[in-house]
Amino acid sequence: MTRSRYSDHDREEEEDPGYARSEGIFRNTHQEADGGSADDSGVQEEGKALSVSELLYSSSSYYAIAKPVSMTMMLSALSVVYINNEETIENGEAAMANAYQVFSTDGSGGLDTLLLSFANSIVMVSVICMMTFVIVLLYKFKCMKCLIGYMIFCSATLLGVLGGNLFQTALYVYHIPMDIISYYFFIYNFCVVGVASVFWGQGIPKYITQAYLIATAVILAWHLSYFDSWTTWSLLTMLALYDLCAVLTPCGPLRFLVDLMSKDDAPEMPGLLYEAELPPEARRPGMPRGAKGSKNTNYGGKQYGSRNSRGSDDDEIMASRDDGSGNSGVMDNRSEDGSGEEGPLIDIPLAIASVYNLPVLVIPHHSLATMSQGSGGSDGPSNSPLLASNGANPMVPENPTPAQLRAEVTVRLPKDGGRINRVAKRGKKVYLETDRQGKPKRILWVDRTGKVFAEMRGDDEDMDEQNSIRLGLGDFIFYSVLVAKAAQYSFATFAACILVILAGLGGTLVLLSVYHHALPALPISIFLGVVFYVFTRVFMEPWIAQVLQKPYYV
Structure with missing residues (x-):
């Protein structure tokens, strides 16, 4: 699945060249399709000033998107911790290693394991990059039936197969009896309603669609948490670097996709973005645009x-x-x-x-x-x-x-x-x-x-x-994978990671208001999460244990 940009938003928002967007993040930011020109030389200097209205709009955007992101991360952590036992974790890690890892890390030393994990991550990220370019080509040539059909198939498979696997594991862990007819009836309805709400949406309340998008992220995060720890952290790091290149470099596939979706006749591509409502008083501020040496022409009334x-x-x-x-x-x-x-x-x-x-x-x-x-x-x-x-x-x-x-x-x-x-x-x-x-x-x-x-x-x-902001579903998933993996170790690492991810999300929104073009949502949050996970695990938790053993009172 391709990664859509964080983008305060929405194709409607991306089409608006006079306002800040969130796309890459929430694709409500974007760069002009022509890549800029000499006539726009004054734009960048003028756009770096953060006004009060832009700060208020960023705050409203953060408040709107932080709630679903927090909910997704917490549900993912709960599912990974409570819908698992030692047997399911061991079987899941073996299955993921056989399915996704090119180089085996079993029996390797510390440095060798790290290098092999990064090699496996590079292979997986390369496959994601190639698939993203294929999706961009399909979108560019408007092969929408093929593209949406593929996305519907992937969504149905994720909800039906992986969601069914999650449900079956819960039944197994908690010894809940259920006949096979009821099981398949539940999974079939869950899958059909989910696909209809995400890709059709007409007549379906918006909160149902949002709930299914969150459920999709939780299911996939639970599945990806079966990667071993070395592979998980190396994969998250490589994905953050890939996200940085895919959005900000001239040849990045996500930049191509954002530019294509910003065009006037660009078709909708549902299923990749979570849309959150902004409060009615939140109005997108105008993004200054000007040109050096331009002449002011006044028409008659x-x-x-x-x-x-x-x-x-x-x-x-x-x-x-x-x-x-x-x-x-x-x-x-x-x-x-x-x-x-x-x-x-x-x-x-x-x-x-x-x-x-x-x-x-x-x-x-x-x-x-x-x-x-x-x-x-x-x-x-x-x-x-x-x-x-x-x-x-x-x-x-x-x-x-x-x-x-x-x-x-x-x-x-x-x-x-x-x-x-x-x-x-x-x-x-x-x-x-x-x-x-x-x-x-x-x-x-x-x-x-x-x-x-x-x-x-x-x-x-x-x-x-107008009053909505959109964040790529892939960002939900990888935020949740990081938090879920941290929750498997301890509550302290879980709390540290969820807080710094939300802080990184807010920092990205502030940068979005300053620079007025598409920014990736993963790098800041993922890098902060990885750093604070290591810091909490290596330094904070031993210190907390020592304080609890020998408390000091002031």
């Missing part, structure tokens, strides 16, 4: 009206040129005190920018080719009334074609005005307009001809697509 319909997809914004009588744009960038010039920068289509009378500051790298086309481009001449002649700025064509109207441009929003956020709605790219209090007003989108449409929205509509 525009006004529009739309037929009042709620939930209709056929409401077209009727734009007309202003007669020069004043500010007729609903979100005019100008203000009397000039404070509008200090607002956040976002990427929106040129057609929407003109409707709202927003100044175009930069043509992003991925839009340069489209904007450089003449008015007689392949899409034909534009018949849109949205744009007035603007020969003063060479970045914006005077008579834009439909393709140019759909191309994204970087604009500045007013500091104290409303906001426009990119969201996903029924598989198409749309933009949510909110007022200055953050309440949704309408959904905007641009059709193939460059016309802007609007759909009225209320406070309770479509907000679930």
Whole structure:
């Protein structure tokens, strides 16, 4: 199974180029598909400043994701400790060694065992890397039936076979009688409901889907805990290093996957991400974007009206040129005190920018080719009334074609005005307009001809697509494997590992808010877990034992 990035989140969130995301972690961060350009040279310097709103959003994201992660780790530790005995552990270690280990570590010395364990880990991580590249290729060429079919088969096998093995072990350890018909009936229903809730979801409460994702992580963590200690710790270390390379290096498979899933027409890939709800007051802060030496272009005021319909997809914004009588744009960038010039920068289509009378500051790298086309481009001449002649700025064509109207441009929003956020709605790219209090007003989108449409929205509509954060299921699994393995030794190592993993998770979210691009979720938490496991086992526990034997009182 491929590893999805931690990513505060959600493909909808990843599609939003103007806001911080969590993807790699919670894929609500991502790098631009074009890898950046010279025009974006000011972005990185400006993006490293952590604002109060970003810190508050990171805190809300941490609170939302820490609960399921903690629950998964504790359930995994309990299952490993209490659904096992010496016989099952011995048989499980022998089975895992025969199935996964290329080099046998039996009878080897300390250093030889360590080297052979790392060799086995390199082989397993290499297989994971190759499988991830295969999944990326299937996703890139949109072989979704094949890909989702494979994922459904894997999920059904995990819930049915490995879940059945866990259930059977529990029956054996606690001597619980059950006939074979009832056993298979229970496993069949558990498997079918789990696959339906994860890959279908319609009509199934969200907490059922979340429960099955947690159960999947617990089952797989229980299964992987049968690796011997040397193999487990070396495998976790290699996975953390692989995660670092797979997300941050230019040729990393997870970076390719995040970039592909960030595209406008990217299909959904369920089953790999856990989605957690954020509190209603948590709003994703704007991520500053700008360019060095860009010119500020101001369009004449525009006004529009739309037929009042709620939930209709056929409401077209009727734009007309202003007669020069004043500010007729609903979100005019100008203000009397000039404070509008200090607002956040976002990427929106040129057609929407003109409707709202927003100044175009930069043509992003991925839009340069489209904007450089003449008015007689392949899409034909534009018949849109949205744009007035603007020969003063060479970045914006005077008579834009439909393709140019759909191309994204970087604009500045007013500091104290409303906001426009990119969201996903029924598989198409749309933009949510909110007022200055953050309440949704309408959904905007641009059709193939460059016309802007609007759909009225209320406070309770479509907000679930924004207020959520997603973490890769693989991160849940390997966090749980580490904690479960620590719990097999002692409670002190269990407590130390679970605390430092949660601390590493919070640190990753803070870094995510600072750097505004995809970050791997495993390295910080796994490295902290391994270090503190060794430190607790070697230093803390002997010290605690000595204190208990000879207590000192102050």
